Amino acid sequence: MNRVLASLSRVWAVFMKELVQMRRDRLTFGMMFGIPIVQLILFGFAINTDPKHLPAALVVEENTPIVRTLVKSLETSGYYDFVLSTDDPRQSADLLAEGKVAFVVSIPAGFTRGLIRGDHPQILIEADASDPSASSNALFLAQTILSQSLRHDLKDVTITQAGESDPFELVLQPNFNPERITSYNIVPGLLGVILTMTLVMITGMAMTREVEQGTMENLLAMPARPGEVMLGKILPYVLVGAMQTAVILIAAQVLFHVPFAGSLWVLLLGVTIFVIANLALGFTFSTIAKSQMQAMQLTFFFFLPSLLLSGFMFPFRGMPGWAQSIGEVLPLTHFLRIVRGVMLKDASFEQLHAPFLMMSLFTAAVTAIAMLRYRRTLD
Amino acid sequence: MNDELAIDVRGLVKRFANKTAVGGVDIQMPRGAVWGFLGPNGSGKTTTIRMICGLLKATEGEGTCLGFDIRRDTDRIKARTGYMTQKFSFWSDMTIRENLEFVARLYRLPDLKPTVDETLDKLGLTHRQGQLAGALSGGWKQRMALAAVTMHRPQLLLLDEPTAGVDPLARREFWDEIHAFASDGMTVLVSTHYMDEAERCDRIAYLANGKKIAEGRVEDILARSGLITFRGEGADVRRLSELLKGKPGLDHVAYFGAALHVSGKDRSKLQAGLASVGASDVVWQEVRPSLEDAFIALMSEAGADTRVHA
Ligand SMILES: Nc1ncnc2c1ncn2[C@@H]1O[C@H](COP(=O)(O)OP(=O)(O)OP(=O)(O)O)[C@@H](O)[C@H]1O
Ligand SMILES: [Mg+2]
Numbered sequence: 001m002n003r004v005l006a007s008l009s010r011v012w013a014v015f016m017k018e019l020v021q022m023r024r025d026r027l028t029f030g031m032m033f034g035i036p037i038v039q040l041i042l043f044g045f046a047i048n049t050d051p052k053h054l055p056a057a058l059v060v061e062e063n064t065p066i067v068r069t070l071v072k073s074l075e076t077s078g079y080y081d082f083v084l085s086t087d088d089p090r091q092s093a094d095l096l097a098e099g100k101v102a103f104v105v106s107i108p109a110g111f112t113r114g115l116i117r118g119d120h121p122q123i124l125i126e127a128d129a130s131d132p133s134a135s136s137n138a139l140f141l142a143q144t145i146l147s148q149s150l151r152h153d154l155k156d157v158t159i160t161q162a163g164e165s166d167p168f169e170l171v172l173q174p175n176f177n178p179e180r181i182t183s184y185n186i187v188p189g190l191l192g193v194i195l196t197m198t199l200v201m202i203t204g205m206a207m208t209r210e211v212e213q214g215t216m217e218n219l220l221a222m223p224a225r226p227g228e229v230m231l232g233k234i235l236p237y238v239l240v241g242a243m244q245t246a247v248i249l250i251a252a253q254v255l256f257h258v259p260f261a262g263s264l265w266v267l268l269l270g271v272t273i274f275v276i277a278n279l280a281l282g283f284t285f286s287t288i289a290k291s292q293m294q295a296m297q298l299t300f301f302f303f304l305p306s307l308l309l310s311g312f313m314f315p316f317r318g319m320p321g322w323a324q325s326i327g328e329v330l331p332l333t334h335f336l337r338i339v340r341g342v343m344l345k346d347a348s349f350e351q352l353h354a355p356f357l358m359m360s361l362f363t364a365a366v367t368a369i370a371m372l373r374y375r376r377t378l379d
Numbered sequence: 380m381n382d383e384l385a386i387d388v389r390g391l392v393k394r395f396a397n398k399t400a401v402g403g404v405d406i407q408m409p410r411g412a413v414w415g416f417l418g419p420n421g422s423g424k425t426t427t428i429r430m431i432c433g434l435l436k437a438t439e440g441e442g443t444c445l446g447f448d449i450r451r452d453t454d455r456i457k458a459r460t461g462y463m464t465q466k467f468s469f470w471s472d473m474t475i476r477e478n479l480e481f482v483a484r485l486y487r488l489p490d491l492k493p494t495v496d497e498t499l500d501k502l503g504l505t506h507r508q509g510q511l512a513g514a515l516s517g518g519w520k521q522r523m524a525l526a527a528v529t530m531h532r533p534q535l536l537l538l539d540e541p542t543a544g545v546d547p548l549a550r551r552e553f554w555d556e557i558h559a560f561a562s563d564g565m566t567v568l569v570s571t572h573y574m575d576e577a578e579r580c581d582r583i584a585y586l587a588n589g590k591k592i593a594e595g596r597v598e599d600i601l602a603r604s605g606l607i608t609f610r611g612e613g614a615d616v617r618r619l620s621e622l623l624k625g626k627p628g629l630d631h632v633a634y635f636g637a638a639l640h641v642s643g644k645d646r647s648k649l650q651a652g653l654a655s656v657g658a659s660d661v662v663w664q665e666v667r668p669s670l671e672d673a674f675i676a677l678m679s680e681a682g683a684d685t686r687v688h689a
Contacts, residue, residue, distance in 0.1 A: 006487060013484030017473070024472050218468035220434055222485050223457040376453070378434050 010224050014232025022236055028202065036194045036244050040251050043190055052078045054102040054138055057092040058085040061109035070123070073149030074105065079138035093126075102128050102135055115167055124171045143170050187252040188339040189312045191271075192332045194248060195241055196278055196306050197299075202240075203282025204295035206233045207374075212292055217378060226374035230367075234279040241275035252343075262342035266349045270338035273356065277331040277363040284366050287373035306332040334358045385410045385535050385566035386431055388442030388449060393426050393435060400426040402589035403440070408568065410534075413561045415577045416570035417674070418586030424570040425465055427586070428537050431568075432462050445534055458486070461528035465539040465570075467520045471513025475504055475523050478512050479530065486531035494530065502526045518549045525553070529560060536560060536567040542576065554579050574670045585674055593677050597670060604673035604680075607649055608642040610635070613661035626652040630679075631672045642672045 022029060056074075060067055074080040083101060086092055092104040106124040114121030125142055127135040150167065210216040219229070245268075252258040281302070289295035307313055309323050310332035316324065327333045334355035341347030341355075349356070386408040393401040401423040408414055416424050429435040431444050433453030441448075447455045469478045479495045488494050499505045502522050507515070512523060521541055529536065538557070542550045554576065561567050569580065577583050578597050585593040585600070593600050611619065616639045623632050623641060628648025633640050639661075643649040653663055 009487050010485055013481055016484065017470070017477075017481045020473050020477050021470065213471070214464075214466050214468050215470055216468075217434065217464050217466075221432060221457060221460075221462040221464070222482070223454050224485055225454070377436055378429060379436055 007225070007228055010228040011232045011235070014224065014229055015235050018233050018236045022240075032198055032202065032240050032244065033247065035198055036247055039190060039194055040187075040248065040255070043186055052138075053081045054079060054135070055083045055100065056080040056103040056105060057095050057101045058082045059087060059089050059092050059104060059106040060085060061087055061107070062111060064112040066112045066115060067107050070107070070146055070149055071105070073145050074142070077141065077145045079141065079145075080105070096126060096128055103138065111168075118167065120167065120169045122169045122171050146170060187248070187256050187258045188343045189336050191245060191248045191252075191339055192274065192310070192335040193307060193312055194244060195271075195275060196332055197303055198244065199237055199241055199275060199278040200282040200285065200302060201296065201299045202237055203234060203279045204285040204289065204299045205292050206283055207286035208289050208292045208295045211290075220376065220378065226371055226376065230280075230283050230370060230374070234276070234283060237279050238272075238275055241271070241279075245271050245275075258343060260343050261346035263348070266347075266352065267339060267342045269349075270335060270342070270352070270356065270359075273359045273363065274331055274335040274338075277359055277366065280363050280366045280370060281331075284370040284373065287370055287375070306330050309333070311336050328358070329362070331359050331362050334362075382446060383409055384443075385412070386442070386444055386568070388431060388440060388444070390440035391427060391430055391437050391442070392439035393423070393430060394438045399589055401430070404586070404589070404591050406431075406442075406584065406591075408566065410566050411561065411564060412581045413557065413567045413569070413579075415580035415583035416568055416586070417572070417577055417583055418570075422586040423589040424586055425539055426589075428462070428539055428568070428570065432456055432460050432537055434462075458531075459533055460535045460537060461531070461533035462537045463524050463528045463539060463541050465543070467524060469512050469520075469524060469527060471511060473512060474509050475499070475512055475515070476508040478523065479527055482527045482530055488531060498526050498530050517544045518546060521545055521553070522549075525556065529565075532565075534565060536565050538567065538569045540570050540572065542571065542573065550576070577670055585677065587678050593674070600677075601668050601670065601673050604668065604676045605644045606630075606642045606668040606673055606676050607644065607646050608640055608666050608668040608672065609649065609653060609663045610666045611639045611641065611653075611661045611663050612637065615661050619656055619661060622656045623652065626655065628652050631675060633672070635669075640666070640669065640672070642668055642676070644676070 058071060060071070071082065075082060080103060082105075084092070084095065089104075089106065092101070092106075095101045096104050104124075104126045106126070108122065108124075111121045111123070123146065125139065127139050146168070207216070210219055224232075253260065282299070285298040285302075286295050289298055305326060309319065309327040310316070310330050311327065312332065316327060316333065319327065337355040338347075338352050338359075341352050384407055386406050389405050391401055391404045391406075392399065404423070404427055406427075416428070418424050426435065430437045430440075431442075431449060433444075433449060433456050437449065441450065443449060444456045445459050447453075447459075449456065470481070473481070476495060476499065479498060480491065483491050483494055496505075499508050502525070504519075504523060504526065507519070512520070515523060525538075525541060536557075542553050545553065550573075557567055557569065558579075569576070571577065580597075582594065582596055583600065584591055593603065595603070616634075616637070620632055620634070620639055623629055623639075628643045628645050629641055629652045630644065631640070631642040641649070641653065643652070
C-alpha cells in the first residue's frame with residue numbers, strides 16, 4: 001500500500017511538471033487545438049462541397065432526338081459538362097484513366113428502338129471514384145435526372161411502359177474505388193485521425209526532449225521508475241485528448257449535423273482506450289528515437305499507413321489482403337469501426353467488442369515495448 | 380560490506396564502444412568526509428561518479444554506495460544520494476520554484492511548500508523564485524542546482540565540477556555551504572579543476588587516463604611527489620626562464636605572477652642548475668611545491684602504464 005502511494009506521488013510529480021511545461025510551450029499548446037480546428041474546417045469544405053460541372057465524356061453510337069434529350073438533361077442538371085463526344089470507347093476510357101474526365105456516359109446503338117419497344121436498354125455511367133466525394137452526388141442523381149427527363153420532356157413519345165419502373169436500365173460503375181464513402185463517414189473518422197496525429201507526435205517528444213536538453217541525466221539520477229515517468233508524462237495528454245474530442249464532437253453536431261445514433265458512453269470508452277493507445281505508442285517512439293527529429297519521423301512513418309490503411313481514406317474492404325492485415329494492427333482501424341459504429345449505426349458495446357479488444361491488446365503490447373526500451377541508465 | 384564507508388568500489392571499468400573511459404578505479408571513502416576528485420579533462424571523473432550513483436552500468440568491477448550494491452540497488456542509492464551534474468540539467472522552461480517543487484514531489488518530501496520556501500530562503504533565491512531557471516546566470520544556476528540536489532537531505536553528495544565558471548566570491552560561499560553540509564553529516568565527493576579547492580578537501584583522489592594515480596591528503600601527495608621547489612624573484616626572471624628550461628634536474632619551470640617556480644626531484648642537480656645560469660639579481664628561496672606541479676610530476680612518473688588508450 002505504501003509502495004503504491006509512493007509510486008503514485010512520483011507519478012503526480014512528473015504529471016505536474018509536464019503540465020507546467022505544456023502550459024509554457026505556447027506553440028505546441030496552440031498546435032494541439034489549432035490542428036483539430038484547421039482540419040475540421042478543411043475537411044468541412046470537402047463535406048459541404050457538392051461539386052458540379054464535372055468534365056464528362058459521351059460515347060454515343062446513335063444520334064436520335066431521345067438520346068439528345070437525355071444528354072441535354074444531364075447537362076442542364078449542372079453536374080455533367082460534356083467535353084467530348086465520341087463513338088470510340090477506348091478514347092473515353094483513356095481520358096477516364098488519365099483523370100481528364102470524371103465520367104463516361106455510354107449510350108449504345110439501338111437504345112432508342114429498345115426504349116420504345118420496352119426492352120429496358122442500358123445506359124452506362126462509368127465514374128472516376130478515386131475521389132468519391134467528388135463523384136457521388138452526380139452519380140446518385142443520374143437516375144432521377146434521366147427518368148424525370150423521360151417523363152416530362154418526352155411525354156409525347158409512345159413508350160411501352162412496364163409498370164412504374166423506368167423504361168431503361170442505368171448501370172453505374174464507379175471505377176478505382178468500388179465502395180463510396182459518404183460524407184458522414186469523414187467527421188467521425190477525423191476524430192481518430194486528429195487524435196493519432198497530435199498525440200503520437202507530442203508524446204513522441206516526451207523522452208527525446210529530456211535527452212536533447214540534457215535533463216535526462218537529472219531525471220535518471222532521481223528515484224523515478226520507468227512506469228511512473230511514462231504515466232506522469234502521458235496523463236496530461238489524456239486531458240488534451242479529451243478536450244480535442246469534445247471540440248470535434250461538438251463541431252460534428254453543430255457544423256456538420258452528423259447524426260449520433262448510439263451511446264455516448266461506449267464512444268467515450270472507445271476514445272479513452274484509443275487515446276491511451278496513441279500516447280503509449282508515442283512514448284515508445286520517444287524511447288527509440290535518438291532525437292526529437294527522429295521522433296517526428298517515426299510519427300509520420302506511423303501516421304501515413306494509419307491514414308491510408310485504416311479505412312479512413314479508402315474503404316477497408318476494398319484494400320488488398322496484405323494491406324488489410326497491416327490495417328488490422330493499427331488502432332485507428334479499430335477506432336474507426338467503433339466511432340462509425342456508434343455514431344452512425346447505433347452499434348452496442350457487445351457488437352463492438354472485437355475492435356475494443358484489439359485496441360486494448362495494441363496498447364498493452366506497445367506499453368510493454370516502452371517499458372523494455374526505457375533506458376534506466378545513460379549507457 | 381563496510382558500514383563505515385560511504386563509497387566502496389573496486390576495479391571499476393567503463394568501456395564505451397571504442398574507448399576505455401575508466402580503467403580500473405578503487406575508491407574507499409569514509410562517511411562524513413569531503414573528498415576532492417581531480418584529474419585532467421577526459422580522465423574519467425564524470426564517468427566514475429555516474430557509475431557510483433547508478434547512472435552508468437560498470438563494464439567491470441563492483442562495489443557499494445551507502446551500503447547498497449551499485450549494480451542492483453540503484454533505486455535505493457538514488458533515493459539517498461544527491462548528484463549535481465557537470466552540465467546544468469534542470470528544466471530551463473520551468474521557474475526556480477517549479478524545479479524545486481518537482482524535486483520535492485519526486486522525493487516525496489513532507490510539507491512541500493514550507494520546505495521549498497525554506498530552501499529558497501536559505502540560498503537567497505526567494506526573490507528570484509519566479510524566474511525561469513534557463514534565464515539564470517551561471518553562478519545562480521549552480522546555486523539552484525545545489526539547493527535542488529540537497530533538498531531531500533541526501534547522505535551522499537556527488538558534485539561534478541560545481542564551481543566551474545563561478546566567480547571567486549561565489550565559489551568561496553559555495554565551499555562554505557559544502558562544509559556546512561559536511562558538518563551536518565553528509566559525505567561529499569567534489570570533482571574540480573581548481574587546485575585551491577582541492578586544498579579545501581579532507582582528501583583528494585587524482586585520476587589520469589582513467590586510473591587513479593594518487594590519493595591522500597594534500598600534504599601527503601606533495602611529499603610523495605618528492606618535489607623540491609625554488610621560487611625566484613627579481614628583475615631578470617623573464618630572461619632566466621628561457622635559460623633554465625631544459626636543464627638537467629629542472630623538471631618544471633613556471634611563472635607564478637612575477638615570480639618563477641623551478642621544481643625538480645634531485646636537490647643537488649636543482650641547485651647546480653640554478654647556479655649554472657650565472658650571477659644575477661634573482662633571489663632564490665625554497666617554497667612548498669604546488670599541487671599542480673606535484674600532479675604533473677606524478678603523471679610523468681606513472682608514465683605510459685597509466686595510458687589506457689593508445
Ligand atoms: N557516453 C560516452 N560515449 C563514449 N565516450 C564517452 C562517453 N562518456 C564519456 N566518454 C569518454 O570517456 C572519457 C572520460 O570522460 P569523462 O567525462 O568521465 O571525463 P572527465 O574527467 O569528467 O572530464 P572533464 O574534466 O572534461 O569533465 C572521455 O574521453 C570521454 O570522451
Ligand atoms: Mg567531467
